[in-house]
Amino acid sequence: MARDATALALWLRHANAMFANEQAALNALDAAIGDGDHGANLARGFAKVVTKLDEATQATPAALFKLAGMTLIGTVGGASGPLYGTFFLEAAKAAGDAATLDDAALAACLRAGLAGVRARGKAEPGDKTMVDALIPAIAVLDGGGSLAKAAEAARDGAEATKPIVARKGRASYLGERAIGHVDPGATSSAMLLACLAEAS
Ligand code: ADP
Numbered sequence: 001m002a003r004d005a006t007a008l009a010l011w012l013r014h015a016n017a018m019f020a021n022e023q024a025a026l027n028a029l030d031a032a033i034g035d036g037d038h039g040a041n042l043a044r045g046f047a048k049v050v051t052k053l054d055e056a057t058q059a060t061p062a063a064l065f066k067l068a069g070m071t072l073i074g075t076v077g078g079a080s081g082p083l084y085g086t087f088f089l090e091a092a093k094a095a096g097d098a099a100t101l102d103d104a105a106l107a108a109c110l111r112a113g114l115a116g117v118r119a120r121g122k123a124e125p126g127d128k129t130m131v132d133a134l135i136p137a138i139a140v141l142d143g144g145g146s147l148a149k150a151a152e153a154a155r156d157g158a159e160a161t162k163p164i165v166a167r168k169g170r171a172s173y174l175g176e177r178a179i180g181h182v183d184p185g186a187t188s189s190a191m192l193l194a195c196l197a198e199a200s
Pocket residue numbers: 030034035036037038041077078079080081083117120121122123128129130131168169170183184185186
């Protein structure tokens with residue numbers, strides 16, 4: 001399936017609705033092992049993204065992703081703002097000047113986004129971060145799986161952060177007290193991919 005910028009904008013609109021609805025739940029996850037603001041951070045950031053989408057139509061997927069990345073960096077703050085911002089900026093670079101993205105091109109954008117998050121945050125698999133959701137999802141796409149299957153893998157990856165200690169971000173200060181709590185960023189990454197699967 002080929003998706004243009006308008007079709008892909010639906011992803012970001014779904015994400016805005018998702019994070020508005022799940023803001024309190026994500027804040028609660030972050031309150032357990034961080035500072036309780038993850039839901040508010042993302043709700044604020046994606047609301048601003050949608051405001052900008054309403055102001056101007058984006059000509060290409062790259063322009064859309066760049067707008068999202070710049071806006072998230074500018075409004076989300078914290079650890080997750082620059083990381084999600086980098087995700088979308090790297091996705092934009094991978095999209096190039098294509099007018100539409102087919103499944104393979106979209107997967108390449110997501111793969112580049114993950115690589116950007118890893119380069120910026122230096123988190124390894126099992127560090128109890130958003131990459132624990134993103135890595136298995138991209139692996140599904142690399143294996144030819146659907147976005148829906150990738151979103152499921154992200155959800156499972158987020159769940160798998162529950163029994164482990166954190167080695168990156170605020171939760172890493174807690175040591176063993178982080179055990180038993182799902183990572184908020186892994187959860188929001190799984191939500192983001194669920195929104196993409198739904199929009200596509
Ligand atoms: P802050 O911790 O600054 O308040 P948020 O609450 O918005 O920022 O985001 C916290 C999330 O960011 C964590 O749950 C984790 O998934 C993610 N995170 C933190 N540090 C890193 C990192 N170095 N690499 C990848 N993800 C990270």
